[in-house]
Amino acid sequence: MVDYRGQRLSEYVYSILTILFGAIAWVVGYVHQDFLLTFYGWSIGLGLSLLICIPDWPMFNRNPVVWLEEIGKANKSKITSKNS
Amino acid sequence: MHSWTFRLNAIFTFTVTVLAVLSALNALTVAFLDPRPTASIDNVKLQRMPGSGPKQPNANARVMFDMQADLRPLFTWNTKLVFLYVTAEYRTDLNQLNQIVIWDYIVEDIKHAELAVGRLQSKLLPRHHNEYPLIDQGRGIRNAAGPVKLLLNWCTMPIVGVISRQRSGHAEFEFPDTWDKLPHATSNRDD
Numbered sequence: 205m206v207d208y209r210g211q212r213l214s215e216y217v218y219s220i221l222t223i224l225f226g227a228i229a230w231v232v233g234y235v236h237q238d239f240l241l242t243f244y245g246w247s248i249g250l251g252l253s254l255l256i257c258i259p260d261w262p263m264f265n266r267n268p269v270v271w272l273e274e275i276g277k278a279n280k281s282k283i284t285s286k287n288s
Numbered sequence: 289m290h291s292w293t294f295r296l297n298a299i300f301t302f303t304v305t306v307l308a309v310l311s312a313l314n315a316l317t318v319a320f321l322d323p324r325p326t327a328s329i330d331n332v333k334l335q336r337m338p339g340s341g342p343k344q345p346n347a348n349a350r351v352m353f354d355m356q357a358d359l360r361p362l363f364t365w366n367t368k369l370v371f372l373y374v375t376a377e378y379r380t381d382l383n384q385l386n387q388i389v390i391w392d393y394i395v396e397d398i399k400h401a402e403l404a405v406g407r408l409q410s411k412l413l414p415r416h417h418n419e420y421p422l423i424d425q426g427r428g429i430r431n432a433a434g435p436v437k438l439l440l441n442w443c444t445m446p447i448v449g450v451i452s453r454q455r456s457g458h459a460e461f462e463f464p465d466t467w468d469k470l471p472h473a474t475s476n477r478d479d
Contacts, residue, residue, distance in 0.1 A: 211289035218299050226306045230313065237365040239314055239447055246310065250303045258295050 210264030218253040225249025314366055315448040323361035327440045329353050329374070329459040331406065349422045351376060351390050353438060353459060354406030362444050363398040370395040371443040372403075378436040382426050390420050390438075435460035 206214065229245020289295055331354040355374065362370055373392035379385060395401055429436065441455040 206290060206295075214289060214295060215298070219302065222299075222303045222306050226310055230310050233314075233365060234317065239311075239365050242310055242314070243307075246303070246307055249306075250299075253299050253303065254296070257299060258292050260292070 206260060206264040207267050207269050209267040214257045214264055218257040221253045222249045311448040315446065318364045318366040319449065321364065325357065325359045325361050327357035327456050329355045329438050329440055332438060332459050332461040351422050352406065355440060357403045357440060359395060359401040359442065360398055363401055366446045366448060368445045368447050371445065373441050374438060375441060376422055376436050376438055378429060379434060380429065386425065388422050390422050429463050435462045
């Protein structure tokens with residue numbers, strides 16, 4: 205599972221990638237008067253975002269979440285006897 | 289964003305929204321242009337189609353014409369295709385306006401946007417041009433109020449946006465009194 209810092213990094217990466225590729229592709233399409241070029245550039249941005257941001261890469265797991273200690277055995281038996 | 293399915297959904301939503309914005313900007317850059325293509329029709333000839341006669345008194349005619357059009361101004365990066373068609377219009381006692389499509393053609397890119405049909409046709413159009421007979425509803429066309437008008441219409445279909453329709457080009461002809469006595473057309477199309 206990706207940790208919190210990693211989730212934020214993933215979101216930044218795909219937002220910036222998609223917007224950058226979309227903007228550049230739009231300008232290229234405008235210059236050549238062909239919307240197909242814009243669509244290709246956009247789909248390259250989509251493919252890169254999917255590749256970089258979806259799988260569970262190590263760079264997204266650099267700050268693992270610190271969980272609390274497990275409740276001690278003595279306390280555990282007290283809790284179970286109270287419930288039963 | 290904690291699982292890959294969540295991230296997949298988020299990425300697709302965001303990216304498709306970006307595409308929608310790009311398409312809207314595309315349409316916006318083209319929306320305020322006012323292209324004026326030129327077109328003209330003349331030299332109209334009629335032939336009587338086989339199958340019309342005393343037993344089928346509705347006029348069934350093949351209308352042949354010369355048409356020239358320069359539609360290049362219509363092709364921007366937001367144009368998917370242009371649909372051209374020639375209509376014959378006239379008024380009878382039965383209907384205020386009769387409109388019959390006698391020819392149509394689809395232009396898909398700017399290379400084929402300069403067209404000539406008929407006498408000035410220099411090469412075969414890439415897809416054969418469609419020709420439909422002019423079949424009258426009733427017999428009113430012979431007594432039509434005023435001449436029959438031929439007009440060239442075009443519909444511009446954009447990638448994103450509103451379909452627009454314009455028309456121009458103007459030719460008039462009358463159905464001859466000798467209509468019933470004209471010889472039948474042969475199956476060859478001769479100009």
